[in-house]
Amino acid sequence: MAYDKFNILTSTAVPLPIENVDTDQLIPARFLKATERVGFGDNLFRDWRYNPDNTPKADFVLNNPVYSGKILVGGKNFGSGSSREHAAWAVYDYGFRCVVSSFFADIFRNNCLNIGVLPVQVSPEFLEKIFAAVFADPNTQLEVNLPEQTITLLATGDKESFDISSYKKDNMINGFDDIDYLQNIKSEIQEFALQLPL
Amino acid sequence: MSKTLFDKVWDAHVVRKIEGGPDVLFIDRHLIHEVTSPVAFLGLKSRGIKVLYPERTFATADHNTPTINQHLPVSDPLSANQLKALETNSNEYGISHWGLGHQKNGIVHVVGPEYGITQPGSTIVCGDSHTSTHGAFGAIAFGIGTSEVEMVLSTQCIMQPKPKKMRINVTGSLGRGVTPKDVALFIISKLTTSGATGYFVEYAGEVFEKMSMEGRMTVCNLSIEMGARGGMIAPDETTINYVKGREFSPKGEAWDRAMEYWKTLKTDEDAVFDKELTFDGSSIEPMITYGTNPGMGMGISNPIPDAEQVEGGVATYEKSLKYMGFSEGQTMVGKKVDYVFVGSCTNGRIEDFRAFASIVKGKKKAENVTAWLVPGSHIVEAQIKEEGLLDIFNEAGFTLRQPGCSACLAMNDDKIPAGKYAVSTSNRNFEGRQGPGARTMLASPLVAAAAAVTGVVTDPRTLIQ
Numbered sequence: 209m210a211y212d213k214f215n216i217l218t219s220t221a222v223p224l225p226i227e228n229v230d231t232d233q234l235i236p237a238r239f240l241k242a243t244e245r246v247g248f249g250d251n252l253f254r255d256w257r258y259n260p261d262n263t264p265k266a267d268f269v270l271n272n273p274v275y276s277g278k279i280l281v282g283g284k285n286f287g288s289g290s291s292r293e294h295a296a297w298a299v300y301d302y303g304f305r306c307v308v309s310s311f312f313a314d315i316f317r318n319n320c321l322n323i324g325v326l327p328v329q330v331s332p333e334f335l336e337k338i339f340a341a342v343f344a345d346p347n348t349q350l351e352v353n354l355p356e357q358t359i360t361l362l363a364t365g366d367k368e369s370f371d372i373s374s375y376k377k378d379n380m381i382n383g384f385d386d387i388d389y390l391q392n393i394k395s396e397i398q399e400f401a402l403q404l405p406l
Numbered sequence: 407m408s409k410t411l412f413d414k415v416w417d418a419h420v421v422r423k424i425e426g427g428p429d430v431l432f433i434d435r436h437l438i439h440e441v442t443s444p445v446a447f448l449g450l451k452s453r454g455i456k457v458l459y460p461e462r463t464f465a466t467a468d469h470n471t472p473t474i475n476q477h478l479p480v481s482d483p484l485s486a487n488q489l490k491a492l493e494t495n496s497n498e499y500g501i502s503h504w505g506l507g508h509q510k511n512g513i514v515h516v517v518g519p520e521y522g523i524t525q526p527g528s529t530i531v532c533g534d535s536h537t538s539t540h541g542a543f544g545a546i547a548f549g550i551g552t553s554e555v556e557m558v559l560s561t562q563c564i565m566q567p568k569p570k571k572m573r574i575n576v577t578g579s580l581g582r583g584v585t586p587k588d589v590a591l592f593i594i595s596k597l598t599t600s601g602a603t604g605y606f607v608e609y610a611g612e613v614f615e616k617m618s619m620e621g622r623m624t625v626c627n628l629s630i631e632m633g634a635r636g637g638m639i640a641p642d643e644t645t646i647n648y649v650k651g652r653e654f655s656p657k658g659e660a661w662d663r664a665m666e667y668w669k670t671l672k673t674d675e676d677a678v679f680d681k682e683l684t685f686d687g688s689s690i691e692p693m694i695t696y697g698t699n700p701g702m703g704m705g706i707s708n709p710i711p712d713a714e715q716v717e718g719g720v721a722t723y724e725k726s727l728k729y730m731g732f733s734e735g736q737t738m739v740g741k742k743v744d745y746v747f748v749g750s751c752t753n754g755r756i757e758d759f760r761a762f763a764s765i766v767k768g769k770k771k772a773e774n775v776t777a778w779l780v781p782g783s784h785i786v787e788a789q790i791k792e793e794g795l796l797d798i799f800n801e802a803g804f805t806l807r808q809p810g811c812s813a814c815l816a817m818n819d820d821k822i823p824a825g826k827y828a829v830s831t832s833n834r835n836f837e838g839r840q841g842p843g844a845r846t847m848l849a850s851p852l853v854a855a856a857a858a859v860t861g862v863v864t865d866p867r868t869l870i871q
Contacts, residue, residue: 227722228599228699232836237815241470241484243444243491255838283722285600288633289836291535291549292442314603314635315535319551373567375427385553390561393422397563400421400432405667406527
């Protein structure tokens with residue numbers, strides 16, 4: 209499905225300095241039973257966010273009113289585990305448009321790019337800088353500039369550039385998706401299928 | 407130019423290369439299940455497009471299905487709705503549907519190979535990260551998200567940048583009581599859960615050459631747990647013997663042509679990998695995990711490492727041990743076990759149940775242990791009965807459940823209760839994976855069997871005659 213266009217995002221950030229955040233934390237399997245893409249944000253980090261009796265866990269960052277914003281900042285190897293796109297849907301549906309980490313699991317990164325959540329990979333040092341700045345001042349503003357491929361701590365001007373393929377960048381800026389592209393080359397695909405080795 | 411096995415299969419499937427972007431990759435076989443496909447079909451409907459090659463997609467229900475009383479209606483309305491959606495969508499778009507109760511129903515990564523859908527040199531995807539299993543046949547197989555499921559349904563292609571290449575060699579031979587699962591957990595413990603991210607792995611060396619197809623599937627299945635998109639093993643006699651004669655395998659002249667092609671599917675001698683690692687098979691012990699990711703594994707007789715000895719942050723490590731109720735330096739042998747789970751796309755094949763039977767034969771299930779033995783498919787279930795394994799299980803106090811993913815991800819009722827310890831032959835020990843608060847120790851079917859009869863974590867080598 210086509211998604212929101214992404215250009216420059218300026219926002220406060222929610223810090224989650226935990227490594228290897230896996231997809232079963234992002235959205236536990238028992239919440240994968242929907243047949244439509246609705247309501248996944250309510251169960252983002254379900255078991256870290258809520259007690260078994262559904263009361264919020266006060267010490268989890270999403271329950272701390274001090275932190276908010278459209279940018280989620282996580283520790284190394286963010287999104288490891290399952291291929292469930294529901295994990296990216298939950299991130300999006302909660303209201304995040306960008307996830308920052310020093311390393312992303314492959315499928316999660318791909319899923320994010322396919323639904324309009326921008327994964328921004330920064331150096332471990334810059335990640336530490338972001339965490340320190342946000343913990344020191346939760347109102348810290350981050351600017352994620354997709355056309356320029358930069359992420360900036362606005363108060364200090366500390367900046368780092370990030371990688372994204374020019375194809376995906378173009379897609380995100382224009383709100384296109386891969387199916388739009390593939391639909392346009394369908395006859396080429398059908399010709400290709402006739403000359404497969406087997 | 408010299409090519410790796412991976413290059414050969416990948417390059418044969420590239421429809422088009424996009425400058426500054428991914429390759430458009432043609433997918434030979436597409437497997438779908440009830441959890442990650444419904445939204446993809448909704449996408450097709452909203453765009454008003456058809457499935458381009460319905461004969462290349464196969465649907466089976468597995469993640470949500472109950473593993474007892476499968477003849478009764480599914481009691482959870484949400485699960486029932488998802489199973490129904492898979493059936494309706496498959497019928498509407500002309501896709502083979504192996505739903506609950508169908509003779510071919512079972513775990514997607516078990517039935518695909520059993521019916522010959524999985525073939526050497528093919529590209530296979532599924533909305534499930536353990537699709538890497540099929541790489542055991544020399545196929546390029548990997549998990550995809552739901553947006554990509556929609557792409558494959560509508561155009562039989564996905565868009566992927568070509569990954570880097572890694573070869574992992576395991577030389578020599580394995581010791582007594584050491585299984586393919588231990589080889590995989592050993593490799594993951596060395597690489598960590600992100601050590602192969604961005605790579606596609608080829609497994610090579612004597613240990614894999616001597617391994618059965620079931621064992622190779624276990625190893626390739628776990629490739630994703632070190633971050634790799636997939637892993638593969640070059641097809642050989644063992645592969646050909648497995649594939650031959652299965653329902654969807656090539657027949658007659660097509661078989662001869664396939665054999666000619668499959669013979670070319672090996673890495674050229676001077677081909678270069680971006681990374682190459684070699685391990686000595688004889689140094690691998692029966693493994694067990696102590697933490698909350700599959701990289702946190704060790705030889706079963708070892709003490710749990712100190713935070714300083716492992717890569718990564720101390721806070722994350724301590725959080726993990728706290729969840730498990732373990733401490734640094736603690737030895738796990740002798741630790742009480744509440745549940746034993748044998749099954750999943752990792753270890754739900756006949757060889758796994760043979761291994762389990764080899765230990766429990768003539769013994770009794772420990773009273774404190776609840777054991778769930780879940781075959782991966784009806785074929786596995788039938789083999790268990792034919793080979794007399796069920797009698798061995800029953801005499802030892804075990805029963806057999808019906809095929810499905812079951813407690814591996816606990817989407818159905820097979821949930822490990824909060825705080826309880828499970829020795830599990832599945833693939834993930836993440837927090838809450840097997841049920842909220844469940845504490846999972848990943849291990850081989852032999853370690854699971856040793857725990858099931860002793861009631862505590864036990865080195866299976868002490869029970870092998």
